[in-house]
Amino acid sequence: TGLQAATTVIKAGYVLDVDSGKWQKNQLIFIEGERISNIQSAGTAIPDDATVIDLSKQYILPGFMDMHTHLMGYLDNNFYAGLFQSPHRAVIGGVVNAEKTLMAGFTAVRDVGSPDYMDVALRNSINAGEVPGPRIAASGPALGITGGHCDDNALNHSFKSKADGVADGPWAVREMVRKNVKYGVDLIKFCATGGVFSKGTKVGMRQYTLEEMQAIVDEAHTHGKIVAAHAHGTEGIKFAIQAGVDSIEHASFLDKETITLAKKMGTTFSMDIYNTEYTLSKGAENGVPEENINKERQVGTRQRESFTMAVKAGAKMVFGSDAAIYPHGDNGKQFSRMVKFGMTPIQAIQAATINAAQLLKWQDNIGSIEKGKYADMVAVSSDPLKDIAVLESVDFVMKGGVVYKQ
Numbered sequence: 001t002g003l004q005a006a007t008t009v010i011k012a013g014y015v016l017d018v019d020s021g022k023w024q025k026n027q028l029i030f031i032e033g034e035r036i037s038n039i040q041s042a043g044t045a046i047p048d049d050a051t052v053i054d055l056s057k058q059y060i061l062p063g064f065m066d067m068h069t070h071l072m073g074y075l076d077n078n079f080y081a082g083l084f085q086s087p088h089r090a091v092i093g094g095v096v097n098a099e100k101t102l103m104a105g106f107t108a109v110r111d112v113g114s115p116d117y118m119d120v121a122l123r124n125s126i127n128a129g130e131v132p133g134p135r136i137a138a139s140g141p142a143l144g145i146t147g148g149h150c151d152d153n154a155l156n157h158s159f160k161s162k163a164d165g166v167a168d169g170p171w172a173v174r175e176m177v178r179k180n181v182k183y184g185v186d187l188i189k190f191c192a193t194g195g196v197f198s199k200g201t202k203v204g205m206r207q208y209t210l211e212e213m214q215a216i217v218d219e220a221h222t223h224g225k226i227v228a229a230h231a232h233g234t235e236g237i238k239f240a241i242q243a244g245v246d247s248i249e250h251a252s253f254l255d256k257e258t259i260t261l262a263k264k265m266g267t268t269f270s271m272d273i274y275n276t277e278y279t280l281s282k283g284a285e286n287g288v289p290e291e292n293i294n295k296e297r298q299v300g301t302r303q304r305e306s307f308t309m310a311v312k313a314g315a316k317m318v319f320g321s322d323a324a325i326y327p328h329g330d331n332g333k334q335f336s337r338m339v340k341f342g343m344t345p346i347q348a349i350q351a352a353t354i355n356a357a358q359l360l361k362w363q364d365n366i367g368s369i370e371k372g373k374y375a376d377m378v379a380v381s382s383d384p385l386k387d388i389a390v391l392e393s394v395d396f397v398m399k400g401g402v403v404y405k406q
């Protein structure tokens with residue numbers, strides 16, 4: 001990060017038009033302050049005092065967006081580390097993880113489920129320019145039923161431990177949404193079913209009732225906040241879609257009928273299909289209990305089949321990886337899996353850019369390289385439409401006109 005000249009000009013070899021999937025060759029991208037002020041073909045006059053960045057051999061894409069991360073917490077190969085970390089310690093881990101995420105080319109993320117409004121604090125610090133990190137859409141504490149996936153179930157009852165977002169019943173969930181809004185969240189996250197990494201929950205089992213989900217969505221939408229529902233099991237996915245959520249996280253046990261319903265309702269799927277590999281190869285050595293590794297085995301294969309079905313059916317999809325289950329900064333590894341399980345490279349890139357921007361309703365500001373949008377861009381040295389895995393290591397990262405990696 002450094003002082004900004006009046007104008008920055010990127011000499012770009014190839015610029016991706018993310019809607020058409022076409023490369024525009026030899027472009028000049030003009031940046032004034034945080035935003036792209038113009039895009040011209042090479043040869044256009046460059047002001048004398050402009051800072052010129054030479055990426056004339058590079059492929060330039062919009063900054064990537066990961067719609068499912070958990071930035072908080074210091075990962076130390078201890079599955080129960082969270083129990084021994086104060087929120088203060090966890091948010092310092094979040095600062096470190098935010099920088100790793102940005103350096104991997106992810107210039108925007110959603111943080112979906114963060115106790116103590118740690119994600120709101122980190123977002124505000126990044127936006128104030130104090131620490132490097134992606135733009136964050138923060139959910140604050142995830143709502144969940146007592147004893148559900150979004151509660152804390154590890155300790156026995158005498159500890160009286162309860163996660164911040166636990167609320168049961170339509171009025172209690174409305175109150176929780178209002179509280180999250182009061183403390184500055186950008187979206188609402190709730191747990192519609194059990195999950196892999198919680199103690200004692202069943203992945204296939206619905207948790208909130210339809211009535212509670214409808215109350216959450218109505219209250220959130222009334223406040224202008226989008227809603228993300230964690231859901232593995234089919235019934236929970238369906239209820240969440242019927243209730244009107246904006247995105248289904250994980251979406252492991254899909255069937256044709258559910259995909260049709262999602263298309264009808266305009267629901268987006270955010271499917272974390274990379275992390276299974278990490279958990280099944282590294283989980284045991286990282287101390288993940290057998291209960292949870294077993295649940296991963298139940299979910300992984302079906303989730304990837306569901307992903308393929310959803311892609312074939314033309315459902316709306318975004319890139320969401322659940323970073324924290326695997327090390328922060330490895331987010332880009334999911335791209336090649338999205339292609340392996342059915343997307344074309346441009347579909348995988350759209351999922352991580354323009355589709356994600358639309359889900360957040362941030363498409364006027366980010367998601368593509370266009371005049372007027374924020375200058376959030378990454379560059380790689382070969383064509384990702386030919387070999388998507390090149391996106392695992394980007395050479396250049398700019399966010400809001402500031403170069404973070406070159």
Ligand code: ARG
Nearest residue numbers: 195196197272276299300303
């Ligand atoms: N946070 C999710 C859960 O605990 C992660 C699921 C990871 N596994 C997967 N196959 N997507 O349920």
